[in-house]
Amino acid sequence: xxxxxxxxxxxxxxxxxxxxxxxxxxxxxxxxxxxxxxxxxxxxxxxxxxxxxxxxxxxxxxxxxxxxxxxxxxxxxxxxxxxxxxxxxxxxxxxxxxxxxxxxxxxxxxxxxxxxxxxxxxxxxxxxxxxxxxxxxxxxxxxxxxxxxxxxxxxxxxxxxxxxxxxxxxxxxxxxxxxxxxxxxxxxxxxxxxxxxxxxxxxxxxxxxxxxxxxxxxxxxxxxxxxxxxxxxxxxxxxxxxxxxxxxxxxxxxxxxxxxxxxxxxxxxxxxxxxxxxxxxxxxx
Amino acid sequence: xxxxxxxxxxxxxxxxxxxxxxxxxxxxxxxxxxxxxxxxxxxxxxxxxxxxxxxxxxxxxxxxxxxxxxxxxxxxxxxxxxxxxxxxxxxxxxxxxxxxxxxxxxxxxxxxxxxxxxxxxxxxxxxxxxxxxxxxxxxxxxxxxxxxxxxxxxxxxxxxxxxxxxxxxxxxxxxxxxxxxxxxxxxxxxxxxxxxxxxxxxxxxxxxxxxxxxxxxxxxxxxxxxxxxxxxxxxxxxxxxxxxxxxxxxxxxxxxxxxxxxxxxxxxxxxxxxxxxxxxxxxxxxxxxxxxxxxxxxxxxxxxxxxxxxxxxxxxxxxxxxxxxxxxxxxxxxxxxxxxxxxxxxxxxxxxxxxxxxxxxxxxxxxxxxxxxxxxxxxxxxxxxxx
Numbered sequence: 276x277x278x279x280x281x282x283x284x285x286x287x288x289x290x291x292x293x294x295x296x297x298x299x300x301x302x303x304x305x306x307x308x309x310x311x312x313x314x315x316x317x318x319x320x321x322x323x324x325x326x327x328x329x330x331x332x333x334x335x336x337x338x339x340x341x342x343x344x345x346x347x348x349x350x351x352x353x354x355x356x357x358x359x360x361x362x363x364x365x366x367x368x369x370x371x372x373x374x375x376x377x378x379x380x381x382x383x384x385x386x387x388x389x390x391x392x393x394x395x396x397x398x399x400x401x402x403x404x405x406x407x408x409x410x411x412x413x414x415x416x417x418x419x420x421x422x423x424x425x426x427x428x429x430x431x432x433x434x435x436x437x438x439x440x441x442x443x444x445x446x447x448x449x450x451x452x453x454x455x456x457x458x459x460x461x462x463x464x465x466x467x468x469x470x471x472x473x474x475x476x477x478x479x480x481x482x483x484x485x486x487x488x489x490x491x492x493x494x495x496x497x498x499x500x501x502x503x504x505x506x507x508x509x510x511x512x513x514x515x516x517x518x519x520x521x522x523x524x525x526x527x528x529x530x531x532x533x534x535x536x537x538x539x540x541x542x543x544x545x546x547x548x549x550x551x552x553x554x555x556x557x558x559x560x
Numbered sequence: 561x562x563x564x565x566x567x568x569x570x571x572x573x574x575x576x577x578x579x580x581x582x583x584x585x586x587x588x589x590x591x592x593x594x595x596x597x598x599x600x601x602x603x604x605x606x607x608x609x610x611x612x613x614x615x616x617x618x619x620x621x622x623x624x625x626x627x628x629x630x631x632x633x634x635x636x637x638x639x640x641x642x643x644x645x646x647x648x649x650x651x652x653x654x655x656x657x658x659x660x661x662x663x664x665x666x667x668x669x670x671x672x673x674x675x676x677x678x679x680x681x682x683x684x685x686x687x688x689x690x691x692x693x694x695x696x697x698x699x700x701x702x703x704x705x706x707x708x709x710x711x712x713x714x715x716x717x718x719x720x721x722x723x724x725x726x727x728x729x730x731x732x733x734x735x736x737x738x739x740x741x742x743x744x745x746x747x748x749x750x751x752x753x754x755x756x757x758x759x760x761x762x763x764x765x766x767x768x769x770x771x772x773x774x775x776x777x778x779x780x781x782x783x784x785x786x787x788x789x790x791x792x793x794x795x796x797x798x799x800x801x802x803x804x805x806x807x808x809x810x811x812x813x814x815x816x817x818x819x820x821x822x823x824x825x826x827x828x829x830x831x832x833x834x835x836x837x838x839x840x841x842x843x844x845x846x847x848x849x850x851x852x853x854x855x856x857x858x859x860x861x862x863x864x865x866x867x868x869x870x871x872x873x874x875x876x877x878x879x880x881x882x883x884x885x886x887x888x889x890x891x892x893x894x895x896x897x898x899x900x901x902x903x904x905x906x907x908x909x910x911x912x913x914x915x916x917x918x919x920x921x922x923x924x925x926x927x928x929x930x931x932x933x934x935x936x937x938x939x940x941x942x943x944x945x946x947x
Binding site: 375376377378379390392394395397408412464465466468469471472486489493 | 636686813814870875876877913914916918
């Protein structure tokens with residue numbers, strides 16, 4: 276690259292980064308939830324977060340975390356807590372979201388990745404991950420929590436995290452409500468414990484994962500991208516698939532219902548479950 | 561040193577919804593590891609040399625676990641104190657065979673004892689040992705003749721106890737004590753610069769492991785020491801004579817954090833280094849040291865409210881009322897039964913497909929050290945429904 280262009284690019288990059296870090300953090304403002312007192316925001320950067328939650332910020336750091344703004348909202352005896360996590364990227368925000376969501380109901384317009392449950396409203400949009408926890412079961416508290424979520428959403432200009440291939444198309448697109456994105460061992464241990472032995476001693480990877488179907492037909496599908504060929508080989512070895520019989524480019528273990536194939540430089544595709552053969556036929560490389 | 565008000569800590573409680581959830585996730589150092597993996601050496605052999613006593617784990621009732629259920633024990637997401645007390649009383653009678661709950665408690669403690677109730681407050685008010693179950697234990701201890709002055713509620717961090725609801729206002733006359741602590745101004749050090757926690761560890765007792773990690777003084781201002789030693793708290797070596805262990809029923813990744821974990825990580829310093837490489841070993845080995853092995857006489861799992869995913873932190877979507885209390889003198893057996901309850905919920909909800917050997921590995925290890933029984937077929941699981 277021409278040195279002048281390079282310098283200009285670097286200057287722009289530094290300038291943009293400064294602007295981003297100097298931008299006021301997203302937060303609730305007075306009047307966002309009529310009749311409620313919006314608490315003063317407390318802001319914690321990564322280092323502070325680590326200390327104050329007993330080392331528990333590690334999974335946020337695994338994904339890439341910038342800061343969190345916390346606000347407590349009160350009205351008489353009623354109370355809810357708003358935590359606005361600013362992650363390093365939309366992918367990081369979605370990834371954290373995907374580890375936290377449980378039994379969800381729809382009900383929050385304007386954001387694709389959301390989870391509304393009696394205990395929590397959770398959504399990821401752009402680089403933001405927002406958790407709102409009502410501390411009581413009163414209808415007015417839940418209603419106020421929803422109003423707060425909508426107020427924050429209205430201020431986020433960034434787009435929803437886009438589903439990557441192959442999960443954006445059939446046959447996997449029907450399973451997007453189960454999509455997870457995982458980058459490291461902490462998240463694997465937390466939400467995909469059965470995969471942990473396969474990923475032992477691999478510190479960094481990209482793992483998109485869905486579950487197609489349910490009950491006995493539930494079948495896991497995943498795309499893994501490793502940093503090195505050695506890690507990809509270690510994964511195949513630790514999953515017991517390194518020497519499995521190969522058919523149509525897939526290593527297949529019929530006893531366990533697992534199929535794997537390598538993809539690209541350091542990638543691995545995985546199918547695990549009863550629909551393994553059917554999905555294998557539909558999954559174009 | 562900055563101080564932080566309750567509001568901030570409340571935030572941290574909900575932050576733990578995701579973050580602390582992974583704070584103490586096990587890294588499964590033994591089971592399932594490929595052959596040839598190096599496991600750091602520890603001084604477990606030293607611990608096993610101490611002669612056992614009459615009160616050593618697994619205590620009076622090896623392999624016996626009482627599981628009391630009451631569908632009315634949680635209303636609107638909160639424990640019902642009266643129900644909790646009735647459940648605990650029934651559990652104690654069922655465990656011991658005594659008709660009178662006071663006699664049941666006297667099998668484990670006497671008025672001369674200093675009784676330490678080891679609760680778990682790390683996930684804040686949302687998912688910690690409940691005030692209801694702890695208060696029930698206090699009431700029954702008092703009824704059994706233990707003076708309030710001889711009862712202590714303790715854990716590793718005093719400020720976490722307060723944030724989880726264990727306050728002097730709620731428990732007047734009872735000591736609320738943690739190894740790591742701060743003063744009223746929020747400072748972790750005294751005027752001379754010494755950590756308050758330093759005086760609360762006993763360097764005569766240490767869990768040594770060949771791994772270490774450094775801590776940042778700014779972000780972890782209460783960590784007492786680095787290096788390869790984890791020192792036992794004076795709470796367990798000097799201050800209490802009996803321990804009643806009261807963890808909460810919750811998962812830690814695909815396993816559980818119940819009796820053994822609550823004791824092991826709550827009683828020693830310098831624990832951060834152990835999570836990564838020696839999670840299971842620490843759970844099984846630290847309770848082999850006499851201050852825990854010989855003083856922990858009873859385990860009561862608060863399963864009124866717990867979680868099956870997202871633990872050990874408080875992830876609200878996975879917090880559920882289990883409506884149960886488990887009791888036993890054998891911490892391994894109680895952990896095993898608790899694991900089955902959590903596993904069943906994980907499989908019912910599709911969080912987990914099948915049991916995992918990793919989930920029970922630390923219990924098998926603990927059983928091998930003689931702390932209790934991990935084999936389900938040898939455990940007497942007594943169920944009672946008070947609904």
